[in-house]
Amino acid sequence: MNSGKRQKQRKVLLMGKSGAGKSSMRSIVFSNYVAKDVRRLGATIDVEHSNIKFMGNLMLNLWDCGGQDGFMENYLTHQREHVFSNVAVLIFVFDVESREFQSDLVDYSYIVQALGECSPQAKIFCLIHKMDLVTARLRLPLFEERIEFIRGSSEGFKDSVDFFATSIWDQSLYKAWTQIIYYLIPNASTIESLLQQLAEVIDARELILYERTTCLMVTHVTRGLEGQNPFTDRFERISSILKTHKQSMARHTGIPAGSANFAEMQIKTSRFMFFITRLTENTNLAASIPPSEQVFNAARVNILLARHRFAELDISNKPRAGLSHAYQRTSDDKELADIAAGYVGGKA
Amino acid sequence: MTSSVESSSAQSNSHDDSQEGFRTPTNLTLMKYLQELPDAERPPNPLQQQYHTGRVPNSKAGDGKPRLLLMGQRRSGKSSISGVVFHKLPPAETLYIETTIRVKKESMHSFMDFQIWDFPGHLDYFDPAFDVDKIFDEIGALIWVIDAQDEYLDAINRLNATILNLQNSYPNINIEVFVHKVDGLSEDYKMDTFRDIIQRVQDELSDAGYENAPVSFYQTSIYDHSIFEAFSKVIQKLIPQLPTLESLLNSLCANCRIEKAYLFDVLSKIYIATDTSPTDIGSYEICSDYIDVVVDIGEIYGWERPNENGESESEIEETGGTDCESLITMERKGNNYLYLKEINKYLALVCLMGDDSPAEKKALIDYNVGVFQKALSQVFPFSNGTNATTT
Ligand SMILES: Nc1nc2c(ncn2[C@@H]2O[C@H](COP(=O)(O)OP(=O)(O)OP(=O)(O)O)[C@@H](O)[C@H]2O)c(=O)[nH]1
Ligand SMILES: Nc1nc2c(ncn2[C@@H]2O[C@H](COP(=O)(O)OP(=O)(O)OP(=O)(O)O)[C@@H](O)[C@H]2O)c(=O)[nH]1
Ligand SMILES: [Mg+2]
Ligand SMILES: [Mg+2]
Numbered sequence: 001m002n003s004g005k006r007q008k009q010r011k012v013l014l015m016g017k018s019g020a021g022k023s024s025m026r027s028i029v030f031s032n033y034v035a036k037d038v039r040r041l042g043a044t045i046d047v048e049h050s051n052i053k054f055m056g057n058l059m060l061n062l063w064d065c066g067g068q069d070g071f072m073e074n075y076l077t078h079q080r081e082h083v084f085s086n087v088a089v090l091i092f093v094f095d096v097e098s099r100e101f102q103s104d105l106v107d108y109s110y111i112v113q114a115l116g117e118c119s120p121q122a123k124i125f126c127l128i129h130k131m132d133l134v135t136a137r138l139r140l141p142l143f144e145e146r147i148e149f150i151r152g153s154s155e156g157f158k159d160s161v162d163f164f165a166t167s168i169w170d171q172s173l174y175k176a177w178t179q180i181i182y183y184l185i186p187n188a189s190t191i192e193s194l195l196q197q198l199a200e201v202i203d204a205r206e207l208i209l210y211e212r213t214t215c216l217m218v219t220h221v222t223r224g225l226e227g228q229n230p231f232t233d234r235f236e237r238i239s240s241i242l243k244t245h246k247q248s249m250a251r252h253t254g255i256p257a258g259s260a261n262f263a264e265m266q267i268k269t270s271r272f273m274f275f276i277t278r279l280t281e282n283t284n285l286a287a288s289i290p291p292s293e294q295v296f297n298a299a300r301v302n303i304l305l306a307r308h309r310f311a312e313l314d315i316s317n318k319p320r321a322g323l324s325h326a327y328q329r330t331s332d333d334k335e336l337a338d339i340a341a342g343y344v345g346g347k348a
Numbered sequence: 349m350t351s352s353v354e355s356s357s358a359q360s361n362s363h364d365d366s367q368e369g370f371r372t373p374t375n376l377t378l379m380k381y382l383q384e385l386p387d388a389e390r391p392p393n394p395l396q397q398q399y400h401t402g403r404v405p406n407s408k409a410g411d412g413k414p415r416l417l418l419m420g421q422r423r424s425g426k427s428s429i430s431g432v433v434f435h436k437l438p439p440a441e442t443l444y445i446e447t448t449i450r451v452k453k454e455s456m457h458s459f460m461d462f463q464i465w466d467f468p469g470h471l472d473y474f475d476p477a478f479d480v481d482k483i484f485d486e487i488g489a490l491i492w493v494i495d496a497q498d499e500y501l502d503a504i505n506r507l508n509a510t511i512l513n514l515q516n517s518y519p520n521i522n523i524e525v526f527v528h529k530v531d532g533l534s535e536d537y538k539m540d541t542f543r544d545i546i547q548r549v550q551d552e553l554s555d556a557g558y559e560n561a562p563v564s565f566y567q568t569s570i571y572d573h574s575i576f577e578a579f580s581k582v583i584q585k586l587i588p589q590l591p592t593l594e595s596l597l598n599s600l601c602a603n604c605r606i607e608k609a610y611l612f613d614v615l616s617k618i619y620i621a622t623d624t625s626p627t628d629i630g631s632y633e634i635c636s637d638y639i640d641v642v643v644d645i646g647e648i649y650g651w652e653r654p655n656e657n658g659e660s661e662s663e664i665e666e667t668g669g670t671d672c673e674s675l676i677t678m679e680r681k682g683n684n685y686l687y688l689k690e691i692n693k694y695l696a697l698v699c700l701m702g703d704d705s706p707a708e709k710k711a712l713i714d715y716n717v718g719v720f721q722k723a724l725s726q727v728f729p730f731s732n733g734t735n736a737t738t739t
Binding site: 205206225228229230231234237238241242244245248249251252253261262263264265266267268269270271272274288 | 630631633634637638640641642644645646647648649650651653654671672673674675676677678685
């Protein structure tokens with residue numbers, strides 16, 4: 001159990017041409033920006049670091065690397081070791097509207113080279129971004145064409161690189177980032193089996209574990225007929241719904257978006273019952289269950305009882321002195337107090 | 349469309365029904381309130397009243413659907429408004445709308461049926477080639493759209509000419525002026541423009557000898573909720589039961605310590621009534637956004653499942669979609685925060701709860717909302733199901 005308490009730092013590079021949309025997506029996914037706010041962002045100077053705690057021991061150490069030529073050159077020369085060593089994931093963003101795709105490819109191949117030297121075990125995700133600017137009809141063919149070229153420049157990563165078509169204007173952004181996070185979570189299978197058990201106990205049709213600040217899905221369990229749910233994009237769609245709602249609540253209550261959290265949301269209809277509730281410090285649990293008050297009430301109690309088991313998998317609450325202290329965000333102490341209060345016996 | 353028939357008979361019974369429903373110890377229930385409503389708040393002549401035509405005295409054609417006419421200068425934003433409000437068109441996509449060549453007539457089927465007529469901007473609406481009576485016959489409201497980012501003197505002149513033209517033949521038309529595209533303006537400039545437009549319209553009309561013209565003004569934009577709020581107010585004027593609805597909502601708020609209650613048309617997210625406490629756009633926004641959440645999740649998990657235990661789905665299907673209930677509890681307050689309940693096929697009640705409304709109140713809310721729902725089915729008799737779709 002002790003090993004479960006150690007934080008796993010995972011270094012993630014976010015790279016691509018200046019203006020490709022790196023900081024935009026970072027602000028939307030991690031900082032509660034809405035899509036129309038990103039126009040205010042300036043070009044990133046050098047590297048902007050952020051640290052994000054996730055369920056399951058994951059501490060994301062995100063490097064948003066400014067893409068202007070001068071900076072790029074610097075990463076590849078003076079800072080080569082510093083930037084490219086110990087990388088878990090490289091996310092490379094291509095602007096689909098770029099007039100200089102050839103030169104984007106050249107940049108990409110330099111970076112792949114450096115990564116191959118310093119972190120050959122790393123994983124690459126390529127995002128073909130700003131897809132909203134392409135006519136719907138042309139999106140897929142264009143995407144496939146780009147994949148072809150980029151794969152060709154991926155050297156040793158040729159067979160492992162993954163591609164996503166994204167836009168900040170729809171849920172495709174969440175879809176891509178959900179996959180990236182899932183790749184990074186060290187103990188995903190443990191979480192999944194715990195979730196599976198819980199789902200069986202409460203007779204859930206589906207359980208989805210969401211990270212609280214980003215609303216990104218950590219993992220999900222789907223049982224029985226729900227597997228035939230025609231809305232296969234529902235996980236990222238719910239991410240996007242929750243995120244929008246969080247912002248809407250923040251605007252209305254005046255609470256900053258980072259802390260505008262609901263304790264519970266429930267929806268009851270004759271076809272299903274659904275609720276989202278806090279599971280651990282960093283996660284919310286969404287449950288879709290059969291339409292029965294009895295099942296509903298039992299499910300809530302059982303989730304309450306299962307909380308501590310998930311909390312053990314969650315990231316350590318007590319930061320180690322020194323280094324890790326820097327990674328704790330300021331609101332945490334307050335949130336911790338809230339959780340403690342929650343455990344004593346319901347509402348404080 | 350003949351739904352007017354059932355309205356009259358059901359409405360004349362409504363007070364008897366309400367007595368039957370009143371069987372509670374609480375002396376503050378809604379039913380009691382409904383019982384005590386003064387007769388003045390009922391439509392004056394239930395037998396002739398077509399409840400969904402609103403206060404429109406000049407119904408000649410009698411198809412019973414009030415018309416919302418969208419008029420104004422070219423590129424003022426008429427087609428955009430119609431697209432965003434009634435077709436869920438994303439605002440950014442209005443950039444590609446082409447200029448309207450001929451009048452575009454659309455029917456909306458909801459808690460009440462109405463038509464939207466989107467006019468081309470360059471037409472002379474009183475050109476003898478038009479049958480003026482055909483246009484203004486069954487009118488509910490004339491919505492005049494003015495582009496606040498553009499030179500607006502011509503728009504005002506045409507608006508005034510139109511109002512004066514209509515003054516004699518159709519004095520009861522609601523004239524609604526949308527001072528539109530205010531999203532691009534600074535706060536100060538916006539207010540100045542708004543005041544200036546109001547001033548000019550009123551001055552010129554009274555110079556022409558027309559005092560107290562029935563003209564209302566709104567600041568709107570398709571890039572935020574303001575266009576929906578403005579439409580809500582326009583539509584509310586066409587609902588003769590509005591005072592009844594408001595009283596019911598007031599009473600519900602008082603009984604359950606609800607801060608603000610809206611009755612929404614779920615599809616268009618227009619609210620057809622709210623309690624009479626002051627509204628602000630913020631409360632409307634959060635409630636409207638909340639509907640999105642519930643509708644979306646309702647769609648995702650409300651899919652039609654194959655039979656699970658040999659049980660027939662069709663039973664559920666009949667009531668499906670009209671029984672949704674949702675509640676959000678906030679973390680920081682620990683109180684109920686938002687509450688939503690589907691009232692019938694078209695309408696949902698959305699409430700912002702007051703601070704002193706802890707979770708234990710749920711039973712009280714359930715009870716009173718049940719009563720509200722019942723009362724409403726008497727105000728809008730079509731709502732109890734099948735006859736709503738008769739055409
Ligand atoms: N249409 C569209 N525009 C986008 C999208 N994502 C970002 N943008 C726009 O792209 C512009 C540049 O975005 P940034 O995020 O600052 O670019 P960056 O990659 O961080 O640039 P550097 O910091 O200079 O490397 C912004 O004005 C965004 O509005 C998208 O998905 N679609
Ligand atoms: N900034 C801003 N632009 C708007 C708004 N509403 C509409 N527009 C823009 O105004 C332009 C004209 O819109 P239309 O809806 O075609 O105007 P119209 O009144 O139907 O024009 P005609 O059919 O020629 O009479 C479009 O480019 C819209 O994107 C708004 O609220 N704000
Ligand atoms: Mg940047
Ligand atoms: Mg038009």
